[in-house]
Amino acid sequence: MKTRITELLGCKYPIIQGGMAWIAESTLASAVSNAGGVGLIAGGSAPIDYLRDQIRKCKELTDKPFGVNIMLMSPNADDLAQLCIDEKVAVVTTGAGNPGKFIPAWKEAGIKVIPVIPSVALARRMEKAGADAVVAEGTESGGHIGENTTMCLVPQVVDAVEIPVIAAGGIADGRGIAASFMLGAEGVQIGTRFLASEECQIHPTFKELVIKAKDTDNVVTGRYTGHPCRNIKTKFAKMLASGEKDGSLTPDQFEEVTLGSLRKAVQDGNVEEGSFLCGLIAGMINDVKPCDAIIKEIMEQAEKLLRVS
Ligand code: TUI
Numbered sequence: 001m002k003t004r005i006t007e008l009l010g011c012k013y014p015i016i017q018g019g020m021a022w023i024a025e026s027t028l029a030s031a032v033s034n035a036g037g038v039g040l041i042a043g044g045s046a047p048i049d050y051l052r053d054q055i056r057k058c059k060e061l062t063d064k065p066f067g068v069n070i071m072l073m074s075p076n077a078d079d080l081a082q083l084c085i086d087e088k089v090a091v092v093t094t095g096a097g098n099p100g101k102f103i104p105a106w107k108e109a110g111i112k113v114i115p116v117i118p119s120v121a122l123a124r125r126m127e128k129a130g131a132d133a134v135v136a137e138g139t140e141s142g143g144h145i146g147e148n149t150t151m152c153l154v155p156q157v158v159d160a161v162e163i164p165v166i167a168a169g170g171i172a173d174g175r176g177i178a179a180s181f182m183l184g185a186e187g188v189q190i191g192t193r194f195l196a197s198e199e200c201q202i203h204p205t206f207k208e209l210v211i212k213a214k215d216t217d218n219v220v221t222g223r224y225t226g227h228p229c230r231n232i233k234t235k236f237a238k239m240l241a242s243g244e245k246d247g248s249l250t251p252d253q254f255e256e257v258t259l260g261s262l263r264k265a266v267q268d269g270n271v272e273e274g275s276f277l278c279g280l281i282a283g284m285i286n287d288v289k290p291c292d293a294i295i296k297e298i299m300e301q302a303e304k305l306l307r308v309s
Helices: 004-009 026-034 048-061 078-088 100-108 120-129 150-160 175-182 203-210 235-246 250-258 261-268 278-284 291-306
Strands: 015-017 039-042 066-071 090-093 112-117 134-137 165-168 187-190 219-223 229-232
Touching: 015 026, 015 039, 015 291, 026 039, 026 066, 026 291, 039 048, 066 078, 066 112, 066 175, 078 100, 100 112, 100 120, 112 120, 112 235, 112 250, 120 134, 120 150, 134 150, 150 165, 150 175, 175 187, 175 291, 187 203, 219 235, 219 278
Parallel strands: 015 187, 039 066, 066 090, 090 112, 112 134, 134 165, 165 187
Antiparallel strands: 219 229
């Protein structure tokens, strides 16, 4: 299945992995790239030495293209952005902000730049700033989200820009890819499905929560802080949601109790104090498989539906 995205990135399949903060590291990224997609390592708010180490490990684990996600709210985003240039990373995606100021230097270094955007206005700005493609991310995604849905956002972004569009949010099987292509996307970004992969290094409790999640086991917290995040509906997430609703948690208190909660979920599987960021499609995910089996299954289904093979 050739699209402008497979051509741009030099990959077999038009699938990029979500740049999940605290989660996406070299084992997962290299497994996705080796399976024909494009794996990503999350910069998150990691120390620069950690990210450098992960990039170098990934280079040892795959000779296929892979990328780095820069989370723009990170206090050290400037340093991580420069590291991508120094390490000659093939692809950079960005999240949680406007990467405009970094784009000229990334382009000059030959990096393919793909901002993740939640709106048409930002897609247009990114195209003007020189982005190679955009990920149009619907509110079905896990983690930090915008308000528009994948179904509504993707065709509007496709109509607004000339550069290729990658759909994200709620895509975990071949039907999701086929639907995205019908909306005009030329690739998909998949995050939540890879949480339940063998190569994903999250705590086993996190994988179990993903697999057990039903369609309704999901909640958005933190809208009043300006950083809404989609999570699995654990007791902790329910407490945050009700505290936000009834005013018993101020935004400052919310920030305080969620400080470090991503690490507690990912590394410790701590359901009392961890934030298990996860997309709405988790209800459809029922097993843990290797990344190559996940991608093979998804692509076979998509190709059948799209009748390209
Ligand atoms: O970035 C994500 N998902 C994320 S980042 C993350 S780590 C985090 N930790 C604590 C608080 C917040 C985040 C977990 N999940 N997805 C891409 C994404 N980008 N979604 C929404 C946006 C976005 C929002 C506003 C992109 C640009 C933007 O622009 C604002 C502006 O400056 O114009």
